[in-house]
Amino acid sequence: MGPAPSPALPSAARARRRRSRARAVPLRRGRGQRPGRRAPAARLVRRDGRREPPPRGRRGRARRGARRLRARTGGASRPSSPRGRAGALVGRPAGAARDEPPRGGGAVRRAPRARAGAVTLLFAEVPRFYAEVERALDPALAGRPVVVGGDPRKRGLVQSATLEALAAGVEPGMAMLDALERCPGARLRRTRMAAYREVSARLRALFRRAAERVELDGLEAAWLDPRGEEEDAEAVGRRLQREVREGLRLPLRVGIAPLKFVAKLAAEEAGEGGPLRVPLGGVRAFLDPLPVRRLPGVGPHTLGVLREIGVETIGDLARADPRRVEELLGNHGRALRGAALGQGESRLRPGPRARSLSQESTLEAPERDLGVLDARLRELAGGLAAALAREGLGARRLVLKVRYADREMVTRTLSLPRTLRSADEIAARSRELLQRTEAGERGVRTLGVAAFQLVAPPRDDRQLDLFGEG
Template identity: 55%
Template sequence: MLLYATVPGFYAEVERAAQPDLEARPVLVGGHPRKRGTVQAATEDARRAGVLVGMPVMEALALCPQARALRTNMRLYRETSKRLFAHFRREAARVEAAGLDAAYLDLTGSDEDPAEVAARLRRSVAEALRLPLQVGAAPIKFVAKLAAEECEDEGVLWVEAGSVRSFLDPLGVDRLPGAGPRTVERLHGLSVRTVGAFAALARETIETELGNHGLMLHALAVGRDVARLRAAPHPRSMSQESTLAEPELEREILAERLAELTQDLERSLALERLAAKRIVLKVRYGDREATTRSRTVPHPLHRSDDLLRLAEQLLDRTQVGRRPVGRIGLALSGLVRVGGDDRQLDLFDES
């Protein structure tokens, strides 16, 4: 069984979650209204007012005048996406990303009810991130995605193996993956408007009218899909950087910045249940020359105090105190799942 989990209007919902004063107000995200910017995302209340992705922001505001229009903030969306995917990985070992806002989760081998997993996932994302998650469950990838799109207010829709055809049949034929405008127009010319009507079409007619592409679509219409989940491993690295307002010479101030970075990294590691075996310190001096120092430890680390102790040792191997520093950063790699072995820093190898 597969889950497809998504946050509709992701950019706009992230902005609303980040700004509590927007909770009761429609939100649009896109380009500058006065420069013919277009809508990239909209919250559900804005979509109900007729706002569509791709329309000019000025037109969207005319349809939904109470909406707040915001410019795109990709850094915020990427950071939130990392946290969202950490929740996905807590529920399934195999996860395939489908953009910043969605993923397929493989529940193969789990005895737990998919609807219960989906409900728990929705609760955890709502509580931790204040984001509205929609989840579809099905034995086939594209059906799970369609189920998530169809679940409406309930937030979860489970299409069991024996119900795939009854779920697909009433849907418009344009909902099939790969059914573009020209294909849909050809099918409408044959009086075929639903998936069920397409499934009932003779193979010879499909091959004559649509060729091999039509046969592929027909396989989907009858509930056959050979697409497999392509799971990505957990993140291979994590990093945090801090730019100082003015180049800084004092080691104590730089150590304070390192403390903030290690706390952020500890939270990121905890979300993914990971620990790191390698840490890299990145320093850019005031004259923009950059240098790095690194160390590898035999036993993975995930606590901020351990990371900070090692980062400060690396800092002492730079020219800090003699040359002003404009930017400082830390990168972690050699990431592994947290296990029982969590020894301290007395056993490390220099590299």
Template identity: 30%
Template sequence: MDAQGLDKNRIDERLPGYRRIAHLDMDAFYASVELLRYPELCGLPVVIGGSGDWQPEIHKDGSWHFSRLRNYAGRGVVTTATYEARVFGVFSGMGLMKAAQLTPDAILLPADFRAYRHYSRLFKAAVAEITPQIEDHGIDEIYIDLCGLTDDTLTLARRIKQAVRESTGLSCSIGVTPNKLLSKICSDLEKPDGLTILDPEDIPNRIWPLPVRKISGIGPKATQKLAALGITTIADLARAETAFLQTHFGSSYGHWLHEAAHGIDDRPVVTESEPKSLSRETTFERDLHPRHDRHILSKILTGLCTDVANDLQRKGYASRTISIKLRYDDFRTISRNITLSSPTADAVAVRRAAEECLRRVSLKQKLRLLGVRASTLSAANTLRNSSMSHQGELPLAE
């Protein structure tokens, strides 16, 4: 035990130094993609959110006119923001109206998820050229198992960062440690364009002083509850007895908290995982009426079904169960699903199934969200693109 009551020997027991797990996190990914398109915005506070009527407009002289956040009115949320906007307290998930109060002069851009998915595929393919031992962890982050490679860790990490930059023009931050838990923490320590390599003996100085929320798996509610118990840093958490944590958080989660505080994580990098479902949904900028906004809703449904079908085709799956999700203006949420006679990845078939689901719900009340999900997935050997040109309108109220 050290003077603070922390057992440093506990760290070395379960952290084999030969494991090299990297976590790669793209820097302000969506915003960075937009800055490639609009380089004149580099260095400015930029907020990405919604998909409304604030598309940039080009002037006759070739310059762009951008909307300002102060002019926004609606209930959209921030998808991401540049680091220049984050210094004002803007963060993902914040309401755009709240963000406008914090930085009214920020540039407002709509989210373009097609572009983000394109760059996501590019950076993952670039890393796969160096090593295929990759665990996909979302559109902008991956875990990489470096154990089978002969190059030293610093050289490998720099090669990966350079490959990502050359393939996308974007920067990323990488943390390399003996496990996934520590690597995810470390990839965030020196952003943007960071590179952190951490050995077990570095945990007391680099990890323990951090707030507990830096551990992935400790959310806002757990952070608040830990603070009420006098635990605010990872060092505080490491000092707490396992029995004490289990008393307040339950046997399983309490044990995990103690392990995580000591940097212990035995999870492997999973290079192949079967998704249970694929889905797309959108929250509207304003509530839409099934009758008065029928054409708008029909277009949105078509887009969601097409996106779900494209996702299925790209990932090599077909779906037997198609579901729709509706959220009414009173926040009541319902879903309906239909099982098909055979699996499909065809956009027309997905939309027809979604229509059947919609016929089984009440469409007299305004809507604030619409979603489409494909589940009961199976591998498909041959998938064909399809056109929506012959598809009818959304079966809404007459």
């Protein structure tokens, strides 16, 4: 015989048992909870007059039905957006531009764009830089067509050419041999990057001398912000052209405009004459007649696509259907049309100045003669002074490096009460540092002089030795 069945409980006892089973269910331990500590009791929800724990998912979160139940019974749960972060775009047609109003009306949050006229920018550029530098370094090339590029025997390509060579049909990127066929009287020159960088350093020094805020663009060009100068932008441009022509024997073209790309186009239109200024109210009038291929970012493919819809000039692009342009070119087309409408960047990003400059020389053999070492120090001081002048800086700290014949290296440092800029001062201080070493007793193989704590002297006191040695 099996066990006797338990007697039936009265209705009141069964109700108490059901209430005891409806107690809070502990959640699993969270990520930030200490091990061994009980999780907080779960919140109970009211259903049919009873309080019961909400249905839980695998991660201990209330299921969607429980959230709806709390909302229906007066809970504080917030309904989630059906589209998440895209909810702000509800009502906007698919593929619409960001500045297109939504179908349901309301305010539009437009994309940020640069305001023309916030600043006046000056763009200065040496055209045909490599070829013009070769002509400046060799006066015998004056008036002769010059082509600069790779070795013709190794299928070298043209990198730069003077106006005379360009007029004869020479184009950058073509083979040097083909360039010689089109312009038989051209003088061919191999590329010399060391010489171009040296001239570029002197050109940049002139840019920094003309304005405090300068953003470099390659070896041969820069944007300048002439605000704060005593002269207006056109006077600054004319003075800069004169200094580059007299000091470096190079041509310079200058454009002035409220936007960076417009200033660059203005410089190209100005040529080597006086600066060309595009005022704030004349940006569209200046851009409209220019060919659309002059816009930055318009290559052969983009040009072909624009011509398919009848766009030949920048003004045609400004008047074109924006939906059609964006359909064909996407975001790139939207940006190009914004440029055609006179929208662009006007903020300069000046590069950092040099934090230190140095000169170093290795002797052919270990040297003990202090007279020979002193002569080498004077050469290093001259080179360092020229480098400081090109950067428009002075030094408040000097460091001498000496490497002996046994490869041991020592340094000596001198902090200065005043700024050093001249070669004589640098040589005298370097000689004092050399006396604090074992030079003369031990053979010296390498000498080096470095300038630290570089500062810009007053603008009216700057000296610039453009063709100094070093």
